[in-house]
Amino acid sequence: xxxxxxxxxxxxxxxxxxxxxxxxxxxxxxxxxxxxxxxxxxxxxxxxxxxxxxxxxxxxxxxxxxxxxxxxxxxxxxxxxxxxxxxxxxxxxxxxxxxxxxxxxxxxxxxxxxxxxxxxxxxxxxxxxxxxxxxxxxxxxxxxxxxxxxxxxxxxxxxxxxxxxxxxxxxxxxxxxxxxxxxxxxxxxxxxxxxxxxxxxxxxxxxxxxxxxxxxxxxxxxxxxxxxxxxxxxxxxxxxxxxxxxxxxxxxxxxxxxxxxxxxxxxxxxxxxxxxxxxxxxxxxxxxxxxxxxxxxxxxxxxxxxxxxxxxxxxxxxxxxxxxxxxxxxxxxxxxxxxxxxxxxxxxxxxxxxxxxxxxxxxxxxxxxxxxxxxxxxxxxxxxxxxxxxxxxxxxxxxxxxxxxxxxxxxxxxxxxxxxxxxxxxxxxxxxxxxxxxxxxxxxxxxxxxxxxxxxxxxxxxxxxxxxxxxxxxxxxxxxxxxxxxxxxxxxxxxxxxxxxxxxxxxxxxxxxx
Numbered sequence: 239x240x241x242x243x244x245x246x247x248x249x250x251x252x253x254x255x256x257x258x259x260x261x262x263x264x265x266x267x268x269x270x271x272x273x274x275x276x277x278x279x280x281x282x283x284x285x286x287x288x289x290x291x292x293x294x295x296x297x298x299x300x301x302x303x304x305x306x307x308x309x310x311x312x313x314x315x316x317x318x319x320x321x322x323x324x325x326x327x328x329x330x331x332x333x334x335x336x337x338x339x340x341x342x343x344x345x346x347x348x349x350x351x352x353x354x355x356x357x358x359x360x361x362x363x364x365x366x367x368x369x370x371x372x373x374x375x376x377x378x379x380x381x382x383x384x385x386x387x388x389x390x391x392x393x394x395x396x397x398x399x400x401x402x403x404x405x406x407x408x409x410x411x412x413x414x415x416x417x418x419x420x421x422x423x424x425x426x427x428x429x430x431x432x433x434x435x436x437x438x439x440x441x442x443x444x445x446x447x448x449x450x451x452x453x454x455x456x457x458x459x460x461x462x463x464x465x466x467x468x469x470x471x472x473x474x475x476x477x478x479x480x481x482x483x484x485x486x487x488x489x490x491x492x493x494x495x496x497x498x499x500x501x502x503x504x505x506x507x508x509x510x511x512x513x514x515x516x517x518x519x520x521x522x523x524x525x526x527x528x529x530x531x532x533x534x535x536x537x538x539x540x541x542x543x544x545x546x547x548x549x550x551x552x553x554x555x556x557x558x559x560x561x562x563x564x565x566x567x568x569x570x571x572x573x574x575x576x577x578x579x580x581x582x583x584x585x586x587x588x589x590x591x592x593x594x595x596x597x598x599x600x601x602x603x604x605x606x607x608x609x610x611x612x613x614x615x616x617x618x619x620x621x622x623x624x625x626x627x628x629x630x631x632x633x634x635x636x637x638x639x640x641x642x643x644x645x646x647x648x649x650x651x652x653x654x655x656x657x658x659x660x661x662x663x664x665x666x667x668x669x670x671x672x673x674x675x676x677x678x679x680x681x682x683x684x685x686x687x688x689x690x691x692x693x694x695x696x697x698x699x700x701x702x703x704x705x706x707x708x709x710x711x712x713x714x715x716x717x718x719x720x721x722x723x724x725x726x727x728x729x730x731x732x733x734x735x736x737x738x739x740x741x742x743x744x745x746x747x748x749x750x751x752x
Contacts, residue, residue, distance in 0.1 A: 267308045270299055274311070277318050282382060284428035284464050286325045293322025313345035320355045327467050327506050328548075333359040354387045354394075361398045364553065364589045369398065385422045386429060389415050393432040397468065403592045403629035405440055412436045428464035431457060435472040442476060445632040445671070451480045458496075458748040467506045470497065474509070475516050479637065482520055486735040490520055492749045507544050508554060511537065515557035522568045523640055534565050553589040556582065563601065567641070571605040579605055596622050596634060604641035612645070616652075619645055627664040635668050643669075692733060692751060699726045700751070704743045 273295060280288035296315050303310040320335035336355040339345040345352065353372050360369035373395060392415035399408035415433035434453055442450035454477050461469045474497030481490035494513040501510030514537040521530035541549065541558050550558070559582055566575040583598040599622040607615035619642060626635060635642065650665045692700065695716075702712045709727070713720045727739075734749075736742035 266299075267306050270306065270311075273299070274314060274318070278383075281318070281321055282386060284386075284466065286464050286466055289322055290325050293318050293325075296322070313339050313342070313348060317345065317348040317351055317355075320352065324355060324358060325466070327508060329359050329362045333363075350384060350387050354390055357391065358394055361394055362554075364591065366398075366590055382422075385418065389419050389422075389429045389433075392418065393429075393436070396433055396436045397472075400436055400439060401591060401593045403596070403625070403631070405443070405630045408436060409440055412440075428460060428466070431461055431464060431466060431469040431473075435461075435469050435476070439472055439476055442480060443631055443633050445636070447480055447483050447633075450476065454480070456744050456748070462500060467504075467509060470500060470506070471509050471512055474500075475512055478513075478516055478520070479633070481735065482523075483633070483637075484735065487520065487524060488733065489735050489745070489749075491517065492751075494520070496749050505548065507541075507548055508550050508557075511541060511550065512557045514540065515561040518561040519564055522564055523637070527565075527568050530565055530568065534561055537561055553585060553591060553594070556586070556594060560598070560601070567601065567605055567608070571608050573609065576602060576605040576609060576611075592625070592629075593634075596625055596629075596631060599625075600635065600638050600642060603645065604638075607642075607645050612648075615645055616649055620649060623649075623661060623665065627661055632668070636671060636673070639668070639673055692730065692746075696726050696730050696733075697751060699723060700730055700742060700746055703727070703739050704747070 273292060277289065277292040277296060280292055296318055299306075300312075300315050300319065303312070316335045316339050320332045320339075323329075323332035323335060332355055336352045336359070339348065340352055340356075357369060357372040360366070360372065373391070392411050396408045396411035396415060399405075399411060402408075412433035416430055416437075419427055419430045419433070434457065438450040438453035441447075441453065454473055458473060458477065461473050474493055478490040478493040478497075481487070481493060494517045497513035498510045498517075501507065501513060514533060517533045518530050518537065521527070521533060537558060549555075559578070563575055563579055563582075566572070579598055579602040583595055583602060586594040586598060599618055603615045603619035603622065606612075606618060623635070626632070635646075639646075646665060646669060650662070650669060698716070699712055702715060707715065709720045709723045713723045716723075727742075730742055731737065734742045734745045736745055
């Protein structure tokens, strides 16, 4: 029996049909050695799907370690289990395993890898004292694993600094990670995905939508293959925001739907919930409250269906809470809405999440203004604007412009914004920047129904295009005229917001349509 026949696309050993016990093998010690080599190879290549599958087998071996004849490599196995837990988004388990090895003091060989695991966990739990202590590492040595850990460390630091609204530092760290990656692993290596996503996020926030799109375009497939949740969480939601900013709400919804599917498939509940929460916001900004309420009901049903251990806790649950509060805002907020936003903002402040604090302050100012508390609404919005102007935030305000446009215009005319000159210029730029998504031609939209994105005939034609067939060849294959193929191609390009065949095929592949 081949223990290591790993099929692509499966997410658990059960999906693979792997149900055997280690004592069923003729030579479990040899099988374990082979498994360890394969696991490290998967880690070195950032092959997340393989890592999850292989560490699941190692977890069972760890539980049956008394069945092995030779000394069981406990430190090595637990180090790999910690890494596998990160890919499964189980932060508590990853930290427990890493601390167990470190506490024994016998795993010096894996110290740098374990430090990276603990650093990631500290970031996720927003415990920044150990996070920054673990950031004081030495320059990477020449071996591949040391270089990989250095790239991952820089990428984690970049993502953390972006959340802390220290954009210049985040940009420098992300570029350092990419430079190290390009020099050792190659520009297309999976290790380049997270720093690239962070750079795209920074570009988008600065208002450079095209530049952000260029960085992400064509990378969603690699993100799915590598199986890294942090990259997926940024990439799918950011790609949807980019599509909406360009007036392509249908593409935005398709991207969110795809991200949600991957979240469910891989049991990445944060990704599934985040994409659905963004869908709620998209519908609200497009003035489709009925669809927002439907998406919210689906979001809450999914969240309640997740087992308590896997359900996002504390500040990680903010997308669910914000989606509920957005719908309350759209339907006319009550005093409880403002109070809930204020409480959630206090929690975000306590958990060191400045980017979320600004987002919640924007929503709070909108709720207060709707309730008639104009003075306090202006104060809250002004505080958010000061923080946004100093950090370089732009799209965070522009994306929620429908909620704050009226009070923002009032602030623009008030003496409060005249004294600090840069703030007046900042507000002026926000008010004069066109909201691209509101001016998109209505006739090209598909009423936000995902099933109408491409017709069955258009999907077939797109698949034939992906094989390199010409219009004449496609017409001959389908027994239609070349003019009909051209007409279908035109509609495909419009629906997928693409300029040519290559872009259409790339976008459709990213969305899982072909």
